[in-house]
Amino acid sequence: MGVHGVKAVFFDLDNTLVDTAAAGRRAIEEVVNALRSKHHCGEGEARGICDKVQAKLLKECRDPAKTCITDLRISHWEEAIQETIGGEANRSLAAECYFLWKATRLRHLTLAEDTRGMLTELRKAVRLLLLTNGDRQTQREKIEACACQPYFDAIVVGGEQKEEKPAPSIFHYCCDLLGVQPAECVMVGDSLDTDIQGGLNAGLRATVWLNKSMAAPADASPVPHYVISSVLDLPAVLQKIEHKVNAKLGTDRVVSGTEAR
Numbered sequence: 732m733g734v735h736g737v738k739a740v741f742f743d744l745d746n747t748l749v750d751t752a753a754a755g756r757r758a759i760e761e762v763v764n765a766l767r768s769k770h771h772c773g774e775g776e777a778r779g780i781c782d783k784v785q786a787k788l789l790k791e792c793r794d795p796a797k798t799c800i801t802d803l804r805i806s807h808w809e810e811a812i813q814e815t816i817g818g819e820a821n822r823s824l825a826a827e828c829y830f831l832w833k834a835t836r837l838r839h840l841t842l843a844e845d846t847r848g849m850l851t852e853l854r855k856a857v858r859l860l861l862l863t864n865g866d867r868q869t870q871r872e873k874i875e876a877c878a879c880q881p882y883f884d885a886i887v888v889g890g891e892q893k894e895e896k897p898a899p900s901i902f903h904y905c906c907d908l909l910g911v912q913p914a915e916c917v918m919v920g921d922s923l924d925t926d927i928q929g930g931l932n933a934g935l936r937a938t939v940w941l942n943k944s945m946a947a948p949a950d951a952s953p954v955p956h957y958v959i960s961s962v963l964d965l966p967a968v969l970q971k972i973e974h975k976v977n978a979k980l981g982t983d984r985v986v987s988g989t990e991a992r
Contacts, residue, residue, distance in 0.1 A: 736976035737857055737936060737969055738911045741902070742883075743920030744863035744870070747941050747962060748846060749877050754839035759785070761835040762828050770824065776815055780828075783811035793866075795890065800866045805829045837876040849963055850882040857969075858909045862918075864889035864896050864925055884909060896922075897929030906933075917972065919965060928953040937972055939965060 766777035809825035889895030920926025930938035940955035
């Protein structure tokens with residue numbers, strides 16, 4: 732690997748290397764329990780508040796120059812509480828819920844031991860880069876929490892760049908950072924819309940979709956080069972890519988030699 736074929740692998744973070752969704756579920760349960768035991772909310776009310784917050788997070792849009800992510804997310808909780816139980820706005824309760832949710836989620840974000848081992852082995856053959864979309868503060872806190880920095884040659888956060896995935900510019904920026912060409916890189920991620928489409932847009936050698944459930948994608952979805960159900964399956968995919976490259980090189984040499992006679 733790395734001589735004629737793949738020289739770098741770009742990894743997504745959330746739900747690719749770390750199970751952000753599972754950590755988020757643990758965080759929601761903590762908040763539900765706190766609302767019920769400490770603030771005497773009913774089960775339905777507590778879950779209703781959390782459901783509203785999660786819906787607001789999915790639609791979240793902000794200008795980093797004008798709005799602090801902490802203030803915005805406390806406002807999500809404040810609005811959800813008021814929409815669910817009525818009454819006056821309760822900023823202090825909203826802040827309590829937000830910080831409990833955030834701290835719990837970060838505490839449960841871990842880079843599994845077998846994933847660490849895989850990254851360590853891969854880095855002996857290729858350069859590794861972490862490429863994650865999202866708010867600068869939020870993503871940097873996640874990176875710190877799961878302690879993944881030592882496994883990568885570079886880390887790029889979309890919120891720190893002019894454009895995020897799937898824009899080709901951020902992928903080309905990553906290539907420049909590592910001193911490689913797009914055709915020498917592989918993108919691995921769980922999102923067809925950002926990771927896979929972005930890798931295709933940027934002209935990377937291959938895209939690898941992590942589809943844990945192995946559910947069929949929508950017909951209009953971008954088509955990845957490879958599909959895996961576990962990130963630990965990646966080394967086998969990289970070997971396949973390398974074999975294809977070597978086979979093509981061998982064919983090219985034969986053709987070239989024939990033409991020379």
